[in-house]
Amino acid sequence: MPETAGGSRAGNRALSVMDLIREAILGGTVGAGERLNEVQLSRNLAVSRTPVRAALQALAGEGLLDYAPNRGFTVREFPLPAIMDAYDIRASLEGVAARFAAERGLRPEENAVIERSLAAGDKLLERGSFEAGDLTIYRGINGDFHDTLLAAARNRMLGEMIRICHHVPMSSSRNIVAFEYRDVRRRHDDHHRIHEAIVAREPWRAELLMREHVSSIKASLIRALAERNADHPGEARPADASMT
Amino acid sequence: MPETAGGSRAGNRALSVMDLIREAILGGTVGAGERLNEVQLSRNLAVSRTPVRAALQALAGEGLLDYAPNRGFTVREFPLPAIMDAYDIRASLEGVAARFAAERGLRPEENAVIERSLAAGDKLLERGSFEAGDLTIYRGINGDFHDTLLAAARNRMLGEMIRICHHVPMSSSRNIVAFEYRDVRRRHDDHHRIHEAIVAREPWRAELLMREHVSSIKASLIRALAERNADHPGEARPADASMT
DNA sequence: TTCCCAATAAGTGAATACACTTTACTGGGC
């Protein structure tokens, strides 16, 4: 076995193969609509077809691949409208998650994580502008906030659905670099208010705030795309965002 | 399941095996939390382990099974709170679907199906009470309405998520028999109003109506469970609804 | 008796071989 596949998830080739293929899709190594050849993949990854098939089926379950009998798996296409829809769907789902969290309450350690993320964001933003690397740092802060809230919702299915929304290409904020200081500032304020609503046990306010919060990300993305189109009129057509 | 694996989906054993196992889970032949043995299943279904594994992986993707490396697949448990949550999640998602449908408009043939389902419901309800079998008929009418609306939302991911909610044991209305005439009457009125909002191109009204519509199903279920518990105090404890 | 551990059975993970389907290619007829 030259270059054993992955290496991360020991003892289970299928899972590490799954991670590799997922990265290849999200990273754009394989394009949308492209067909994934099992024998070719197994050659490249130095495993047999069995774990490759398992990985492909699992990725189809995540909604990243399409399956057709006797025809194999293809990378699912995400046209721009579908990506925009994903934000609406995620806004709705994360809204429900915030409501559940407010109904069920935060555990002390969860509250601690959230308050830490709020404080870290405050510190990062107090300078009044962003320097290089700050956006990456805030991405981590933002992830902590949302992940903890999702855990506080105490519903597995909901978590999985939101995770699927995040895996839609370009739908996750980590795929976006065009955010400006004032966008992040405003979203961080949202976090404060959402936290307030949850500790005050105001479920419906929490839901509304979270919903608007995620929707505003969509609005930012639309603006960023429009600006990019204005800067480079030739390239970056709407279809361009469908994937990599 | 002694018979040879189903004749329905020709040419692909894995898919028919998947249908059989799904029915076994939803029908209660295998209980929640139970472990599914691959060799035993392949013996019973008279196929090799390969299509069985494929089916199990696919069902795990649907959220019906849990997977643990080197430990195989188990039937996921759905305690009563998780079932109730599923209604909230579905209410939110179907609300979004109704909004999308209102934004994008109904195709003539879709509108025809919906108006036919509305008329059929009117006819069934005009007697003022239900006879045996009427509920089954209305179930079909109800399904046509919701399925067509979902198609009109024109978003695949949304459809899949709602489908997952329907497959949560006891979460689909088809699993419930305890609905009374006035419940159905009121829900059919909802259908009329939702249709109105969609043809009038009022997205947010459509969303709100649909959300309330699905939430009212949850309320009916809670009442039905409470009455059942009152009738048979010994049996039918909350945990009882977790599965079959 | 209870706990621990080894031996063994049972079960999943992966590789390989073969069957069947789809697709691509090639040659002949129109």
Place this chain on the structure above:
DNA sequence: GCCCAGTAAAGTGTATTCACTTATTGGGAA
């Protein structure tokens, strides 16, 4: 030159086999 059929190649579907992990069971020691 185009279309179609037949055939070969490629690719997926399934069965089988072996490797490896996990669960079980029985015996021995504290």
